[in-house]
Amino acid sequence: MFISIFNAMESGVIYAIMALGVYLSFRVLDFPDLTVDGSFVTGAAVAAISIVNGVPTILATLFALIAGFVAGSLTGILNTKGRINPLLSGILMMTALYSINLRIMGQSNIPLLNQSTVFTQLRESWSDLGVDQALTNMLVSIGIERPPSTWSILIIMTIVTFLIKLGIDFYLKTEMGLALRATGDNEKMIRSFSANTDHLKIVGLGLSNALVALAGALYAQYAGFSDLNMGIGMIVVGLASVIIGESIVGTKSITRTTLAVVLGAVVYRIVVAFALRSQFLDTGDMKLITSGLVIIALVIPKLLANHKEIQRKRKKRLALEKQMEGEHYARS
Amino acid sequence: MLEVNHISLTFNEGTPDEKKALQHIQLKLNKGDFVTVIGSNGAGKSTLMNIISGALFPDVGKVTINEKNVTLLQEFKRSNYIGRVFQDPMAGTSPTMTIEENLAMAYSRNKKRTLKLGVNKNRRAFFKSALATLHLGLEQRLNAKVGLLSGGERQALSLLMATFTEPDILLLDEHTAALDPSRAALITNLTKEVVEKTGLTTLMVTHNMQQALDLGNRLIMMDKGQIILDISGAEKQALTIEKLLHEFQRIRGEQMGDDRAILG
Numbered sequence: 112m113f114i115s116i117f118n119a120m121e122s123g124v125i126y127a128i129m130a131l132g133v134y135l136s137f138r139v140l141d142f143p144d145l146t147v148d149g150s151f152v153t154g155a156a157v158a159a160i161s162i163v164n165g166v167p168t169i170l171a172t173l174f175a176l177i178a179g180f181v182a183g184s185l186t187g188i189l190n191t192k193g194r195i196n197p198l199l200s201g202i203l204m205m206t207a208l209y210s211i212n213l214r215i216m217g218q219s220n221i222p223l224l225n226q227s228t229v230f231t232q233l234r235e236s237w238s239d240l241g242v243d244q245a246l247t248n249m250l251v252s253i254g255i256e257r258p259p260s261t262w263s264i265l266i267i268m269t270i271v272t273f274l275i276k277l278g279i280d281f282y283l284k285t286e287m288g289l290a291l292r293a294t295g296d297n298e299k300m301i302r303s304f305s306a307n308t309d310h311l312k313i314v315g316l317g318l319s320n321a322l323v324a325l326a327g328a329l330y331a332q333y334a335g336f337s338d339l340n341m342g343i344g345m346i347v348v349g350l351a352s353v354i355i356g357e358s359i360v361g362t363k364s365i366t367r368t369t370l371a372v373v374l375g376a377v378v379y380r381i382v383v384a385f386a387l388r389s390q391f392l393d394t395g396d397m398k399l400i401t402s403g404l405v406i407i408a409l410v411i412p413k414l415l416a417n418h419k420e421i422q423r424k425r426k427k428r429l430a431l432e433k434q435m436e437g438e439h440y441a442r443s
Numbered sequence: 444m445l446e447v448n449h450i451s452l453t454f455n456e457g458t459p460d461e462k463k464a465l466q467h468i469q470l471k472l473n474k475g476d477f478v479t480v481i482g483s484n485g486a487g488k489s490t491l492m493n494i495i496s497g498a499l500f501p502d503v504g505k506v507t508i509n510e511k512n513v514t515l516l517q518e519f520k521r522s523n524y525i526g527r528v529f530q531d532p533m534a535g536t537s538p539t540m541t542i543e544e545n546l547a548m549a550y551s552r553n554k555k556r557t558l559k560l561g562v563n564k565n566r567r568a569f570f571k572s573a574l575a576t577l578h579l580g581l582e583q584r585l586n587a588k589v590g591l592l593s594g595g596e597r598q599a600l601s602l603l604m605a606t607f608t609e610p611d612i613l614l615l616d617e618h619t620a621a622l623d624p625s626r627a628a629l630i631t632n633l634t635k636e637v638v639e640k641t642g643l644t645t646l647m648v649t650h651n652m653q654q655a656l657d658l659g660n661r662l663i664m665m666d667k668g669q670i671i672l673d674i675s676g677a678e679k680q681a682l683t684i685e686k687l688l689h690e691f692q693r694i695r696g697e698q699m700g701d702d703r704a705i706l707g
């Protein structure tokens with residue numbers, strides 16, 4: 112039990128980077144970008160093929176990030192210069208990426224199990240710190256039977272993801288970031304304040320997909336393989352994280368919303384892990400669970416708000432009726 | 444300052460929907476001119492504004508700002524020189540951003556946008572003092588989201604955002620039309636104050652004839668894509684609604700019972 116939650120959290124903080132990318136396109140730019148399904152794999156593919164060919168792992172991961180940026184920018188160019196509608200631009204790019212990813216990998220699956228990755232390297236330098244030993248002892252002492260073999264991934268990835276979150280928070284408050292947000296909010300207006308909305312969209316989608324590809328690259332190294340189909344439904348996972356997070360944590364400010372997105376990604380993974388433990392569901396049902404979660408997260412808040420509204424009206428009506436009755440008595 | 448030369452624009456040319464929105468428009472504004480623009484619905488007022496701002500390009504003709512030919516310059520580049528306020532109070536601001544963020548975004552109009560924070564201490568102080576000139580207490584609410592403001596407050600903010608970087612030209616398209624009378628009067632006053640203080644060259648479209656007479660040093664009337672009346676100086680000071688309607692009738696030689704309702 113503990114170990115499956117632990118693993119869910121590990122993959123959750125990696126997926127959170129992807130979710131932050133989805134947040135940038137869907138929420139900040141108001142651009143429903145479906146490139147994500149492709150660019151996640153592009154990230155994994157570029158990292159995997161680079162690592163297999165002996166490129167240092169950090170550099171391989173960086174290449175993936177750049178490849179994602181290029182893919183996202185192309186979607187932006189299709190939309191702004193080619194005047195293709197946002198959904199279609201993303202779908203076209205996602206479809207094209209499927210073939211491109213296959214070209215990059217040369218085969219539909221690249222195993223990384225025997226390769227040294229950022230995480231294996233991390234683990235080597237980490238083991239000297241003695242953190243694992245201390246935490247494992249603690250867990251054993253409170254009665255957990257199968258403690259995780261290393262905490263390095265969870266701890267370091269949490270730090271990395273938070274640094275990225277903070278970076279996004281800052282970026283969205285810079286002069287460029289403000290213009291980017293305004294582009295998603297009110298394009299006509301920001302153009303009248305001499306911002307090149309085409310460029311902003313291209314850069315914004317580039318950044319978004321750079322993050323998605325980075326998550327793909329890290330996930331491939333974490334899971335030990337890159338697979339042509341590992342991106343299917345990724346956009347819905349990203350959306351699920353964004354929506355779940357927003358409905359739990361709220362969207363009062365930028366810093367709060369990005370925190371919501373990160374937590375949303377982790378919560379999503381944990382919920383899926385729990386769901387998969389039940390007898391009726393297996394791994395093939397994952398996409399169904401994801402869609403179900405998104406639907407629930409979208410519908411429940413509305414139902415609650417509706418219910419509240421009805422209650423409020425009823426209360427008001429009752430109060431009014433009582434008052435009128437009172438007046439009636441007073442008169443008679 | 445601003446010159447519009449022989450501008451024509453036809454929408455949907457060669458189709459049954461063909462519409463000659465502008466025909467041979469000729470207009471020259473001197474620095475500091477405050478021109479009010481009136482005319483019935485569909486006269487081409489907004490189209491003219493859009494051509495000056497670069498949101499639309501003319502079929503023929505030339506637009507010059509400060510001796511520079513900007514006819515084909517893209518809107519976002521041209522807006523270095525041009526501030527705009529639209530009719531819809533929603534149109535001029537970004538609702539999910541705070542008041543100070545909106546101001547910061549507008550403040551970057553004529554500067555390169557960098558990776559420095561949009562709002563810093565100095566700017567915040569400047570924004571506060573600028574907001575204070577609106578007399579709406581918005582300077583106390585720097586961190587309120589603009590989506591929460593009333594239409595009038597938003598329009599005042601839009602006006603400030605359009606003008607506080609002192610562009611060369613200010614374009615106002617019925618910017619008080621969507622407000623209730625008292626709010627409209629407030630925005631009209633603010634407009635007057637700002638234009639007087641900064642000496643901005645201004646074009647203001649309005650359906651309110653009285654407003655068109657009270658404000659500015661020059662008045663033009665448009666009809667069917669043409670400028671049919673252009674009055675300035677002392678002649679404008681002496682103008683009344685009656686005279687204006689009379690002029691219109693004389694030029695167009697047609698009954699304008701309907702238009703009177705629209706214009707007044």
Ligand SMILES: Nc1ncnc2c1ncn2[C@@H]1O[C@H](COP(=O)(O)OP(=O)(O)OP(=O)(O)O)[C@@H](O)[C@H]1O
Pocket residue numbers: 454455462463464482483484485486487488489490491
């Ligand atoms: N994008 C467009 N496509 C087709 N026709 C248009 C377009 N924009 C404006 N028109 C037409 O051009 C004419 C001039 O429109 P414009 O919006 O400039 O009028 P206006 O003087 O601003 O009117 P109002 O007082 O109602 O705002 C109208 O007949 C309008 O229907």
Ligand SMILES: [Mg+2]
Pocket residue numbers: 488489490616
């Ligand atoms: Mg108009």
